[in-house]
Amino acid sequence: MEDILISNNPLLNDVTLTGNQYLLVYNVFSFVVAAMLGSFVYFLMNANQLAKQYRNAAVISAVVVGIAGYHYFRIFSGWADFEFNEGYRYADWLLTVPLLVIELLIVLGLTKAVRRPLTIRLAIAAVLMIALGYPGEISTVDSTKWIFWVLSMIPFLYILITLAGQMGAAAKRESARVAKPIRLAIVLLLVAWLVYPIAYLFPVFFEEGNTMADTVRQVGYSIADLVARPVYGLVIFAIAKARTAELEGEPEEEAATV
């Protein structure tokens, strides 16, 4: 199979992948589209299983995977035409990351007085994180990439440490039934989010023309987006479901049916 030239994001250099690398990324992008659309339907249809005050978490999960599905559809279509635009990822993250924070805070059982200012601060930090990452992403100068990586890591770490702290406190506060999915959410969040700053630095670590690094980077981003959006959404749903069951006084056995 012949090599395939991808004309990159107009600001970056073109890349020539092997046929196998091209096809792997092609299939992974299509897989992500299907997974986002499938989970979109799932969240929409199951939102009304939740108690009124948690329903919005499932609706926001649906919005997140719907938006991500749209962007992956665009990324996939570009890839099929041998074009790639990393800008779609940033547009996606700018919209979905603040929403991911909001859906989590809905199910953590915080008082409104705590939740409201926390949501605002974290949403602003999320926007800053994405906006500060972009100039480094489109630069081909290593020092510029490093500077914006460091700048972007400040809100990144603020968000991650704040959320992990809130989740840890919630897990201690709640019954075992609610605490179990919260602990799973902490692990998912930490694992998935770590992919992004590492993948970001791939062009610094690997010399230009290392097409295996480009391939791993795109597959890595895709898997991280799957874990941080639909899978994370399912765990948020499980937390909301456990809280709903508790509110309705369902016995433990029945409640765990997802």
Added chain:
Amino acid sequence: MEDILISNNPLLNDVTLTGNQYLLVYNVFSFVVAAMLGSFVYFLMNANQLAKQYRNAAVISAVVVGIAGYHYFRIFSGWADFEFNEGYRYADWLLTVPLLVIELLIVLGLTKAVRRPLTIRLAIAAVLMIALGYPGEISTVDSTKWIFWVLSMIPFLYILITLAGQMGAAAKRESARVAKPIRLAIVLLLVAWLVYPIAYLFPVFFEEGNTMADTVRQVGYSIADLVARPVYGLVIFAIAKARTAELEGEPEEEAATV
């Protein structure tokens, strides 16, 4: 009608079909898209007919046929452009087969203590089955195809024997009204699933350039996907409906109306 060249999954050899063979596969793919989308609407709209604890079976059926519809749309569009990518089938199966297992287990009336570990084991086996099948699918070497066929058949048989055993036990345990669709589901599952390992070996049994074998293979996969997704989903729905009627104390006659 003239012969048609299909540029295959870049990893495989191109194939030249007769015009009639090309058109048959074209029409079958379009038919499958329509059937998947039609059943998607049906499952979505009827989920709320079911008792709360079985509703998710219909939602997951909708997700399954939605994802399958997306992949057949992609397969069809490729075919219309004289291109074929078998990778779509594997991406589809990787997402939908674990879901098919989950939707069945929801309606079998198992306790959570039995169902939870069974779901996890079977979902892992399903992913292994698909992942182990792919290297043989894209190989053009017969011995490689056989090795991955055998490897993939281990989780395949594990899943099929486990599910058939659980379904047989459930059919014995339940009333006639619930047992009837369960028995039908056993037959459907066994018949549809047998198509896959046979179609997989077609390129081993028939020499390259046997375009009738290629045609039968694509039509066979399509029919099996129709039986194993929308038709199977309807039977799952019938089981859930019968259980719902029993829960609500409906008389038998009324309940049998699907």
